[in-house]
Amino acid sequence: MNKRMIITATAAVGVLALAGCSADAEPASTESPAAEQAGGSGAEIVVWTDAEREEALSAAAEAFEADTGATVTLVQKNFEDLRNDFITQVPTGEGPDITVGAHDWLGALVTAGVVDTIDLGDKTDDFEDVAVEAMTYDGQLYALPYSVETVALVQNADLVGEEIPATWDELVERGLEVSDRPIAVNTEGETGDGYTMYGFQTSFGAPLFTQDETGSYSNEVAMGGENGEAFAQWLSDNSPSGTGYLSTTIDYDINNELFNSGEAPFTIQGPWALSTYTDVDNIVVGPIPSAGGETASPLVGVQGFYLSAQSKNALLAQEFLVNYLSTEDAQRTLYEADPRIPALTSLADEVASDPIVAGFLAASQNGVPMPSIPEMGDVWDLWNGAEVQILNGADPASTWNTMVENLEATIN
């Protein structure tokens, strides 16, 4: 009899699993048909969020629910999964009305046709320019930004003083006084990390893509030519076969260990790494010094809220975004839940009373939005790979130019 029970139970599980397939593994509460049938006061919007923002969102949602009588259902997901899940599930009708996301997904979301435009109206001016620019694609605004993040120069003030070096040479000179490794720059080991290195690259005047006057990127690769070669040469000069200040032996953990132990008095890192610097008493943060003479512009990442193109409650969702999540209170709650530089200017100025936040803010104001065009997806591997090859001793100019040519071939 036991055997029979097990058999029947497994059959039941089999049928259950099939039912699971039909629902595409989403919690049952997010099913849109429920909202569809509900006339009257039962309208519902579904918001996908990551763990850090869930609580902050529920505070804004409560006020919204009280005012409109609608329900806001928060579905928590891993931040890394949001992008692909949004692209694959919105077309099937299983997607949310709103999702949290990063601005560099925008190109992929637009080509997949899954995001709606939003209109902040006069509120647009309340946000940092770089944040609005980042969420703008082809002249249209697609998301409500809430935070801005970037890497900056982080220095150990006990070793090299409070003053931020203006140039790479000055940094090296001051760094060498206390250590033979003046700076730790993460290359993700042998993977390469063009993101961290980008401030130095732009200081040679070799940006990834050309930008028009509104800040929108074209798909024209701009890091070739003389400026790109100069940057490649600089990488090579500082590789282990040159000065050795840069090497592919440094990954995120080693980078933080070197800085924390004082072995490297400078590093290029984002606010997320600061919590690991427990042994450094005096941290000063500032803009990345120029290595090639021009302003060093790091890549700025912006986080925001996207609206689904297939939302059945678009009006309600827009209302929630534009009139509830954009308020200073809501943005402050978001900041308190996860302290990143706020995209709302008034709030950013307020929290910039903390010198470290002010340092990152200053670095981000020098920065440019990370390109969100879909072509960026092709860039990373080739770009990182070329930097690693140069650091490992390949001929700088030819390696760099080959990479640019290959990239152009892939994109077109």
Next chain:
Amino acid sequence: MSTQLSSPSRPRGASHARSWSGRGAGFLVKLLLMALVNALGIAAILAAWSAESWIVLGATVVLTAAADVVYFTKRALPLKYLFPGLSFLLVFQIFVFGYTGYIAFTNYGTGHAGSMEQAVDAALIQDEKRVEGAESYPLTVVERSGELGFAIVDGDQVRAGTTEEPLAVVSGATIGDNGTPATVPGYDVVPRAEVLSDTDLQQQVVSLRVPVSDDAEDGSIRTREGSTGSVYTSSLEWDADAQTLTDTSTGLVYEASVDGKFRASDGSELAAGWYVGVGFDNFVRAVTDPDLRGPLGQVTLWTFAFAILSVASAFGLGLLFALIYNDPRIRGRAIFRTLFILPYAFPAFMSALLWRGMLNSEFGIINDLFFFGANINWLGDPFLAKVAILWVNLWLSYPYWFLVCTGALQAIPEDTLEAATIDGAGRFRRFRSVILPQLLVSTAPLAISSFAVNFNNFTLIFMMTEGGPSFGGSTALGHTDILISAIYRISGVQGGSADYGLASALSILVFIVIGIISAISLRQTRKLEEMN
């Protein structure tokens, strides 16, 4: 006989779950369980119905009905045992495989994610822009003889209109406390609460456009959230019959192409496309596209080398240690054996990460301790990275073979060995002619499955090198990428430009390769058995 022992009252051969004989408890339990199965089946059918996934619905109906037939008829006794396994096979293997197969024949990926209808929606959304410098007007949704419209506050005037009727000044309208029109003569005001709570009404309001004037070029009022409106213009027009989008400002006609894009005669494309069937294109591309063919060829070679060398080296080392530590003269064999198993007990991805750190050319302990601090770039050099990966995989998997071989050795009967000794066989002869053949009978199938596992050993590759160092050139793939990690990168799941169609096609090729190899080698091992 056991049936008779447990319930002597029933006739021989009758199951106690079939009818109310004896105490009837068996039948009751079966009835309850089947009720549960049916309830779940019906729930699944309803869920599939509302999600409009007809294939799932059909499969659920068939499975539930089959379950009832199988368990309530007297015949089909073997099926009662086979049915659960068969349904698992259907759900977890055939469905997944079939779906992968389906995707492999489409161009599903970046730029081809939804249906054509959705691509049109997206194109229209992306095209409609707010007129530069246009004001935001406080707005109210109004209604006249069943037709929706907008009333806006423009300066100190209220203007109202519908889709058919452009905005016109309405005299005698009042403005509410929140700044939007409160009463509009000639129109009924739709309260905002009603708009927000009614999904159908919301969709009508969102898609409602009220022209500003008789001239369509001036644009239309549109609202996003129902309380403010602004002037928008749109230049794309969708012609459903011709399946074309026409840009009225430039005159370009975007036609639906067979590969799922809207393309104009000058070659320009709209951003969003849809996915279409592409036949064998993905398979053909994998072997003909020069950007893919070269790197994939190298990746395939390395995948075979990696899988074969991993199994051979770990098997060899495991067997050697098993032979040595099987000798009864060694004291504390139990302790040694336990120690040998340790690497096997660590999670593989942790070990791989640890080794990655230890192999770091500047800070790693390997170079410091064993190579006098030389800066050997283990993970950055194509050849050394391969050696490092094989070494770490050997370290990770030889304990498994040590275990398996120890077990197999102990299962070899002592008397055959004694007989061999009496026949004058030396140590080597005994190993080659008696131990090894018997050992292979039980371990060869394991070696084949281990080959298949290593063929798809994604964890190790990704934790150690992420496929690097890169080949360079226009490919993202690298010298230590095996097929499965190459497929992962091509699929774009980690954030690059995605091509699920190609990735699915490649997975099917990998499946076929592994299937063929397993089939051939299993047939070979059967010969081994016959030999004994």
